Amino acid sequence: xxxxxxxxxxxxxxxxxxxxxxxxxxxxxxxxxxxxxxxxxxxxxxxxxxxxxxxxxxxxxxxxxxxxxxxxxxxxxxxxxxxxxxxxxxxxxxxxxxxxxxxxxxxxxxxxxxxxxxxxxxxxxxxxxxxxxxxxxxxxxxxxxxxxxxxxxxxxxxxxxxxxxxxxxxxxxxxxxxxxxxxxxxxxxxxxxxxxxxxxxxxxxxxxxxxxxxxxxxxxxxxxxxxxxxxxxxxxxxxxxxxxxxxxxxxxxxxxxxxxxxxxxxxxxxxxxxxxxxxxxxxxxxxxxxxxxxxxxxxxxxxxxxxxxxxxxxxxxxxxxxxxxxxxxxxxxxxxxxxxxxxxxxxxxxxxxxxxxxxxxxxxxxxxxxxxxxxxxxxxxxxxxxxxxxxxxxxxxxxxxxxxxxxxxxxxxxxxxxxxxxxxxxxxxxxxxxxxx
Amino acid sequence: xxxxxxxxxxxxxxxxxxxxxxxxxxxxxxxxxxxxxxxxxxxxxxxxxxxxxxxxxxxxxxxxxxxxxxxxxxxxxxxxxxxxxxxxxxxxxxxxxxxxxxxxxxxxxxxxxxxxxxxxxxxxxxxxxxxxxxxxxxxxxxxxxxxxxxxxxxxxxxxxxxxxxxxxxxxxxxxxxxxxxxxxxxxxxxxxxxxxxxxxxxxxxxxxxxxxxxxxxxxxxxxxxxxxxxxxxxxxxxxxxxxxxxxxxxxxxxxx
Numbered sequence: 001x002x003x004x005x006x007x008x009x010x011x012x013x014x015x016x017x018x019x020x021x022x023x024x025x026x027x028x029x030x031x032x033x034x035x036x037x038x039x040x041x042x043x044x045x046x047x048x049x050x051x052x053x054x055x056x057x058x059x060x061x062x063x064x065x066x067x068x069x070x071x072x073x074x075x076x077x078x079x080x081x082x083x084x085x086x087x088x089x090x091x092x093x094x095x096x097x098x099x100x101x102x103x104x105x106x107x108x109x110x111x112x113x114x115x116x117x118x119x120x121x122x123x124x125x126x127x128x129x130x131x132x133x134x135x136x137x138x139x140x141x142x143x144x145x146x147x148x149x150x151x152x153x154x155x156x157x158x159x160x161x162x163x164x165x166x167x168x169x170x171x172x173x174x175x176x177x178x179x180x181x182x183x184x185x186x187x188x189x190x191x192x193x194x195x196x197x198x199x200x201x202x203x204x205x206x207x208x209x210x211x212x213x214x215x216x217x218x219x220x221x222x223x224x225x226x227x228x229x230x231x232x233x234x235x236x237x238x239x240x241x242x243x244x245x246x247x248x249x250x251x252x253x254x255x256x257x258x259x260x261x262x263x264x265x266x267x268x269x270x271x272x273x274x275x276x277x278x279x280x281x282x283x284x285x286x287x288x289x290x291x292x293x294x295x296x297x298x299x300x301x302x303x304x305x306x307x308x309x310x311x312x313x314x315x316x317x318x319x320x321x322x323x324x325x326x327x328x329x330x331x332x333x334x335x336x337x338x339x340x341x342x343x344x345x346x347x348x349x350x351x352x353x354x355x356x357x358x359x360x361x362x363x364x365x366x367x368x369x370x371x372x373x374x375x376x377x378x379x380x381x382x383x384x385x386x387x388x389x390x391x392x393x394x395x396x397x398x399x400x401x402x403x404x405x406x407x408x409x410x411x412x413x414x415x416x417x418x419x420x421x422x423x424x425x426x427x428x429x430x431x432x433x434x435x436x437x
Numbered sequence: 438x439x440x441x442x443x444x445x446x447x448x449x450x451x452x453x454x455x456x457x458x459x460x461x462x463x464x465x466x467x468x469x470x471x472x473x474x475x476x477x478x479x480x481x482x483x484x485x486x487x488x489x490x491x492x493x494x495x496x497x498x499x500x501x502x503x504x505x506x507x508x509x510x511x512x513x514x515x516x517x518x519x520x521x522x523x524x525x526x527x528x529x530x531x532x533x534x535x536x537x538x539x540x541x542x543x544x545x546x547x548x549x550x551x552x553x554x555x556x557x558x559x560x561x562x563x564x565x566x567x568x569x570x571x572x573x574x575x576x577x578x579x580x581x582x583x584x585x586x587x588x589x590x591x592x593x594x595x596x597x598x599x600x601x602x603x604x605x606x607x608x609x610x611x612x613x614x615x616x617x618x619x620x621x622x623x624x625x626x627x628x629x630x631x632x633x634x635x636x637x638x639x640x641x642x643x644x645x646x647x648x649x650x651x652x653x654x655x656x657x658x659x660x661x662x663x664x665x666x667x668x669x670x671x672x673x674x675x676x677x678x679x680x681x682x683x684x685x686x687x688x689x690x691x692x693x
Binding site: 039040041042043044045046048049050051054057058061062063064065067108112113122123124125128135139154155156157158160161163168169255257258340 | 455466542548671
């Protein structure tokens with residue numbers, strides 16, 4: 001009876017979320033399959049016939065790690081469809097929410113999911129007793145970011161008051177001032193974080209890629225913009241630049257029979273989205289302190305090691321602390337009640353594009369004459385990265401063949417986790433199936 | 438003072454992980470891990486002790502894939518106390534909206550006809566459709582303070598008790614102007630409290646994420662919404678957003 005329990009629990013580790021199988025013939029990798037077994041989600045079907053005003057808070061529930069990105073992207077898409085332009089104050093408050101969740105998501109990933117591997121622990125709870133400072137740093141960064149989201153969005157996850165057209169409630173002046181002080185303090189922890197991740201020994205494994213992210217003149221990618229490839233910011237290579245409303249001309253999603261997550265190509269190529277793509281493409285737009293912290297690590301960008309995605313996230317922590325301080329300074333002077341406009345539903349189509357912690361996120365809605373959703377499409381960052389992830393694994397395995405299966409498994413898990421896939425929860429108990437012929 | 442650590446597991450089915458994240462958001466996290474030994478915690482740990490009997494299992498998510506049913510049953514066998522965390526586990530939550538759509542069409546819309554066989558999707562249900570639940574920790578997401586309240590009670594060997602009062606009671610205590618007075622609608626009158634009326638306090642209508650309150654007067658509520666010119670088709674959607682698979686709601690909506 002006891003043995004049976006083990007067997008089923010093991011299945012749970014595979015079935016629940018994701019597993020990886022790598023087939024080898026001698027030293028040749030013949031097949032790599034990143035199988036995502038997360039139960040399929042049906043949001044695009046579930047929002048059909050629902051009124052526009054409830055969509056952002058419904059699609060926020062796609063993911064607890066990046067719900068704010070989903071909510072903001074849906075708001076943008078619906079406002080485009082209804083031809084509404086929100087106020088500057090609304091846009092800044094939304095940006096604060098997006099930043100709050102970036103910082104929460106990055107810090108959770110860096111300290112709780114990625115770091116234990118490098119410091120030789122199974123998990124962060126064990127790590128906490130030996131490295132209390134690191135865990136304390138993580139909790140401080142997270143705590144302040146959560147407070148930011150809570151103060152602006154009225155709830156830690158799935159913000160209540162961010163609505164189509166504006167906010168139903170806003171933080172007080174004194175709260176914004178208090179937040180500015182707290183964010184200024186936790187910036188220190190984010191600088192420490194860059195040091196921590198800059199000093200980790202990562203494999204010298206490079207895999208040049210197309211990096212894609214949003215771009216708006218003068219701003220580090222976050223809230224809106226054109227979809228651009230890395231070549232647009234560098235010399236040589238073909239620059240692919242598309243307006244978000246034409247995303248379908250560049251991004252193509254497709255299915256693989258073994259995975260419930262979709263895969264995608266950008267201009268028919270494998271590509272990479274997320275922190276490393278943003279830092280690689282727009283390094284000059286990072287805040288001065290973020291650049292300084294990055295330079296002190298000795299790691300240079302553009303960088304082609306997927307493992308450096310962790311460091312890129314840490315660098316972004318500093319940048320987004322600085323950006324949050326800027327916004328909080330402005331808003332604490334200017335915040336004012338703005339009545340929520342009364343919005344009638346009508347027909348229209350709109351696309352929203354933001355940078356989620358893990359990369360470009362797209363929402364598209366077509367509304368009927370009453371403002372109900374007729375058609376929806378959502379493209380997530382993880383789908384965009386899966387193809388690159390499989391390719392990286394294929395190229396990285398030959399580096400590892402001298403190791404035991406257990407070690408290979410650990411190294412591959414580190415690689416997968418560096419991508420911070422949105423089932424990263426799942427990949428943490430990823431089960432390696434290595435077939436040697 | 439009882440000091441023995443309790444052994445607990447945290448499990449996730451079809452959900453957004455937001456409820457589990459609430460655990461980390463707390464300053465209390467470092468305190469909680471002193472009282473609870475998480476022997477099986479998929480989100481943060483690779484190694485899980487699958488044989489150990491559990492004093493408590495925290496289960497997030499609706500059941501939406503065939504393979505999840507035996508896994509859930511196994512968790513029930515292992516644990517003496519099972520806590521459903523979040524709207525998805527308690528009442529089906531947002532994933533269960535699919536069960537009110539044409540499910541085959543939904544699967545075709547998002548994937549494709551050929552691909553459907555790979556998905557093993559089943560009609561989404563709350564976990565109590567498959568196993569007995571000892572405590573319903575409600576909300577989308579759960580209140581982090583409740584997570585720690587329950588954890589502390591269990592660590593002390595007490596059985597945590599659910600609060601039973603609708604959102605309206607808590608909204609009155611907050612002295613909010615009722616949204617119905619402003620010509621708007623709100624699910625507060627029929628929804629479980631415990632959230633301190635968070636949404637109405639922020640000038641937003643209650644979405645019903647904490648499920649049907651124990652003494653909800655559904656026919657009277659429908660009458661009220663109709664006075665505000667909400668069509669029946671929309672009332673159904675509102676009741677089916679978070680708690681459509683709550684037994685009481687389900688029976689009632691069928692007759693609407």
